[in-house]
Amino acid sequence: MSLTAEQNNAVCIEFFEAAWNTGVVREDLLSADAIDHSQVGGKTVSEPGSASFKGIIGMFRGAMPDVQLTIEDQIFVKDKVVHRWRLNGTDTGGVMGMPPSGKPITMTGTTTVRMNDEGKIAERWANVDELGLLQQLGVVPPPPGH
Amino acid sequence: MAQSEANKAIVRRYWFELWNDKNGSVLDEIAVEDVKFHFPPGQAHQPPTLRKWFETALIAFPDVHFTLHDELADGDKVVSRWSYEATNTGQFLGRDTTGLKVYDQGIDIFRIDNGKIVEMWVAQDSLGLLQQLKVL
Numbered sequence: 001m002s003l004t005a006e007q008n009n010a011v012c013i014e015f016f017e018a019a020w021n022t023g024v025v026r027e028d029l030l031s032a033d034a035i036d037h038s039q040v041g042g043k044t045v046s047e048p049g050s051a052s053f054k055g056i057i058g059m060f061r062g063a064m065p066d067v068q069l070t071i072e073d074q075i076f077v078k079d080k081v082v083h084r085w086r087l088n089g090t091d092t093g094g095v096m097g098m099p100p101s102g103k104p105i106t107m108t109g110t111t112t113v114r115m116n117d118e119g120k121i122a123e124r125w126a127n128v129d130e131l132g133l134l135q136q137l138g139v140v141p142p143p144p145g146h
Numbered sequence: 147m148a149q150s151e152a153n154k155a156i157v158r159r160y161w162f163e164l165w166n167d168k169n170g171s172v173l174d175e176i177a178v179e180d181v182k183f184h185f186p187p188g189q190a191h192q193p194p195t196l197r198k199w200f201e202t203a204l205i206a207f208p209d210v211h212f213t214l215h216d217e218l219a220d221g222d223k224v225v226s227r228w229s230y231e232a233t234n235t236g237q238f239l240g241r242d243t244t245g246l247k248v249y250d251q252g253i254d255i256f257r258i259d260n261g262k263i264v265e266m267w268v269a270q271d272s273l274g275l276l277q278q279l280k281v282l
Contacts, residue, residue, distance in 0.1 A: 125253065127251070
């Protein structure tokens with residue numbers, strides 16, 4: 001008995017708010033063979049399970065321990081949930097191995113989730129504005145004129 | 147539900163007729179002239195209008211070909227998860243042609259009003275694109 005689209009969305013909100021705001025990856029909301037297709041941080045292999053979620057969330061929470069998630073748009077139909085979101089935090093831990101800059105950081109992204117029939121997250125695709133992050137840190141120049 | 151299907155059909159024309167068939171004349175039929183863009187701060191290419199975007203992208207990547215991997219529609223919104231392959235055979239961001247093949251993927255959200263695209267939220271891997279082009 002699959003959940004409604006609204007229930008699926010509620011599960012995704014619960015999962016991502018817990019993960020980003022408290023650092024807890026809720027394995028009870030994640031399918032055991034969940035696939036995270038996102039390529040954040042140069043990740044190329046998507047092993048099933050929670051490790052990829054824990055890796056990405058741990059990396060950014062390590063850099064910005066005060067990070068907070070704001071979900072700016074939610075679109076959900078059947079087994080799919082799309083969130084357009086923003087993370088705000090302070091770089092006190094150092095991003096991607098760089099020394100801490102102390103700067104306030106905003107990171108934006110859009111995520112698509114596929115939910116399974118048990119109402120658990122089965123697949124995740126995400127686009128994160130990593131170039132914007134590096135520009136805020138002053139590591140790469142701002143976008144050229146257009 | 148019927149509205150969602152109609153909205154999906156408009157966005158499919160955006161991907162297949164505009165970008166893949168390179169048919170700029172469909173722009174007037176599927177989008178208003180002043181589509182409101184929401185680019186991430188790190189978007190490499192931030193053209194002022196959709197028409198300008200189409201024209202400048204085709205100078206840099208005339209063979210660009212999109213694949214639509216997923217679409218959903220609810221209310222006045224349509225979401226597309228896409229990827230493209232392209233060859234950089236013209237100037238991009240004021241830089242010389244590299245001849246390099248690039249791949250990108252993203253998730254875009256469209257708002258449709260009265261049968262036309264009026265607003266777009268774009269999310270793609272600009273960092274990966276610039277790395278593939280050896281800009282970074």
